[in-house]
Amino acid sequence: MSASDTQTKIAFLRGLRAVRTFRPEPVSQEALDDILLVARWSGSASNRQPWAFIVIKDRAMLDALATKGYAGHLTSAPLAIAIVMDGEAGRQEHEIWDEGRLAERIMLAAAAHRLGSCIGWLQGDGINEAKELLGVPAERRLRTIISIGHIDEPAQRARPKPPQARKPLTELVHEERW
Amino acid sequence: MSASDTQTKIAFLRGLRAVRTFRPEPVSQEALDDILLVARWSGSASNRQPWAFIVIKDRAMLDALATKGYAGHLTSAPLAIAIVMDGEAGRQEHEIWDEGRLAERIMLAAAAHRLGSCIGWLQGDGINEAKELLGVPAERRLRTIISIGHIDEPAQRARPKPPQARKPLTELVHEERW
Numbered sequence: 001m002s003a004s005d006t007q008t009k010i011a012f013l014r015g016l017r018a019v020r021t022f023r024p025e026p027v028s029q030e031a032l033d034d035i036l037l038v039a040r041w042s043g044s045a046s047n048r049q050p051w052a053f054i055v056i057k058d059r060a061m062l063d064a065l066a067t068k069g070y071a072g073h074l075t076s077a078p079l080a081i082a083i084v085m086d087g088e089a090g091r092q093e094h095e096i097w098d099e100g101r102l103a104e105r106i107m108l109a110a111a112a113h114r115l116g117s118c119i120g121w122l123q124g125d126g127i128n129e130a131k132e133l134l135g136v137p138a139e140r141r142l143r144t145i146i147s148i149g150h151i152d153e154p155a156q157r158a159r160p161k162p163p164q165a166r167k168p169l170t171e172l173v174h175e176e177r178w
Numbered sequence: 179m180s181a182s183d184t185q186t187k188i189a190f191l192r193g194l195r196a197v198r199t200f201r202p203e204p205v206s207q208e209a210l211d212d213i214l215l216v217a218r219w220s221g222s223a224s225n226r227q228p229w230a231f232i233v234i235k236d237r238a239m240l241d242a243l244a245t246k247g248y249a250g251h252l253t254s255a256p257l258a259i260a261i262v263m264d265g266e267a268g269r270q271e272h273e274i275w276d277e278g279r280l281a282e283r284i285m286l287a288a289a290a291h292r293l294g295s296c297i298g299w300l301q302g303d304g305i306n307e308a309k310e311l312l313g314v315p316a317e318r319r320l321r322t323i324i325s326i327g328h329i330d331e332p333a334q335r336a337r338p339k340p341p342q343a344r345k346p347l348t349e350l351v352h353e354e355r356w
Contacts, residue, residue, distance in 0.1 A: 005186075006212075009290035012187055013216045013283055034184075036351060038191045040344050043282075045299070049345050054352045061354065084356070093321075096271055100278025104221075105191055108286075112187035121223070135356040143271075166218050167227050173214060174232045176239065178262070178313040 016107060019116025020073040021156055022149030026057070027079045031113040035081070035148070038109035042102045045094040050086040051102060054134055055079070056145075064133055065145055068126030073118045077147035080120070081106060082134060085141035095141060106146055116151035119144060194285060197294025198251040199334055200327030204235070205257045209291040213259070213326070216287035220280045223272040228264040229280060232312055233257070234323075242311055243323055246304030251296045255325035258298070259284060260312060263319035273319060284324055294329035297322060 036053065044050060056062060057079055065082075066074035074080055083102060085095045103119060110117040122130050122143050136142050214231065222228060234240060235257055243260075244252035252258055261280060263273045281297060288295040300308050300321050314320050 006290050006292075008183075009187070009190055010212045010216060010287060013287055013290065014219045016219075016221065018221060034188045036347055038188060040347055040350060041192045041194075043194065043196060043297075047340055049350075052350050052352060054354070054356060056354055058354055084352075093274055096274040097278040097281075100275040100280075101282040102278075103275075104279040104282045108191055109188060112184050112191065114184075119221075137356070162225050169214055169218055172218060172227075172230050174230060174262075176232070176234055176236055178232060178315070 012111070013108070016111055018118045019151050019156055020076075020118050020147075020159070021152040022073075022076045022078060022116060022147065023152050024076075024078060025150055027115060027148055027150070031110070031115060032079070034113065035106055035109040038105050039081075039102060042098070042105050044098040044101070045091075048086075050088060050091070050095055050098060052084045054082040054084060054136075056082060056134075061133065065120070065130055068130045069121050069123035071120030071122065071145060071147075073147045074120055074145065076152070077118075077149045079148045080145050081148065082130075082136075082142065082145045084136055087139045087141040092141075099141075099144060103144055103146060110148050114151075115148055116156070118147045120147060190289070191286070194289055196296045197329050197334055198254075198296050198325075198337070199330040200251075200254045200256060200294060200325065201330050202254075202256060203328055205293060205326055205328070209288070209293060210257070212291065213284055213287040216283050217259075217280060220276070220283050222276040222279070223269075226264075228266060228269070228273055228276060230262045232260040232262060232314075234260060234312075239311065243298070243308055246308045247299050247301035249298030249300065249323060249325075251325045252298055252323065254330070255296075255327045257326045258323050259326065260308075260320065260323045262314055265317045265319040270319075277319075277322060281322055281324060288326050292329075293326055294334070296325045298325060
């Protein structure tokens with residue numbers, strides 16, 4: 001691995017952004033296979049791999065799920081992956097943490113294929129309603145549905161930018177102690 | 179971006195592994211700067227960036243922290259990054275999830291520099307003891323300390339492999355519904 005390979009990877013990691021507007025064309029099976037491959041190889045506490053994935057392309061289902069929380073972007077996405085966690089008693093914190101890792105990897109794998117992605121977060125009654133729509137057993141954890149698709153670049157550029165994109169490192173980093 | 183760039187990135191994401199044995203030489207400032215850059219640009223719920231980082235190189239501190247949970251690998255690491263979350267009331271689930279995303283990115287940024295990394299997980303009384311050692315305010319969340327260093331390849335290869343590295347996709351993937 002050369003210094004330029006390293007910098008390509010750092011720029012790739014640094015550059016991940018949420019994308020909320022997609023073009024209608026489908027995601028290729030090749031890209032989906034790679035995304036699922038990366039998801040499958042995610043690390044997890046004690047290597048339990050406490051997850052399963054629902055791959056959703058059905059337009060009516062995506063539109064219905066879009067109303068179940070902070071997930072409006074599902075209405076323009078041609079594809080979504082719902083993350084279903086085992087919901088094992090006493091392991092909630094580990095599962096939430098592992099779900100975050102997994103979601104980040106799914107978004108990065110999509111970006112490797114120049115696809116955009118956005119986290120959909122089910123909320124309130126929408127959690128159980130989404131479980132019913134998808135047939136997910138009540139005891140499982142279902143919180144995250146990730147939109148994936150080709151980026152609608154003009155629409156994405158037209159979105160308002162946050163006033164402070166990220167805090168400066170001087171505010172974030174402590175040396176040796178708090 | 180060419181097809182080979184895409185496949186390089188997918189292989190990079192797929193290939194991340196926990197590394198628990200390190201060589202003693204220090205991590206370069208350049209690599210640390212890149213890791214913190216990637217950490218800083220992590221996404222978070224509502225872009226709150228509810229985190230801070232403690233960069234720890236002090237040998238005695240690393241050895242002391244190693245006893246505070248599942249973190250024995252800190253004894254061979256030349257560097258660790260402790261993740262301190264805001265601990266905001268009512269946002270615990272978001273913070274845990276965002277912490278997982280952030281940790282995955284720190285590990286990937288280390289891997290981009292050919293460094294190994296491992297998640298240290300504070301446990302039980304070790305959580306508050308680690309807060310005291312590091313001077314972290316009691317109300318903050320401190321659970322994760324990530325070891326980072328040059329990989330001790332022979333020691334890493336000698337470690338026992340898990341019997342089932344990862345579940346097959348046929349067990350994990352559902353089409354359209356559960």
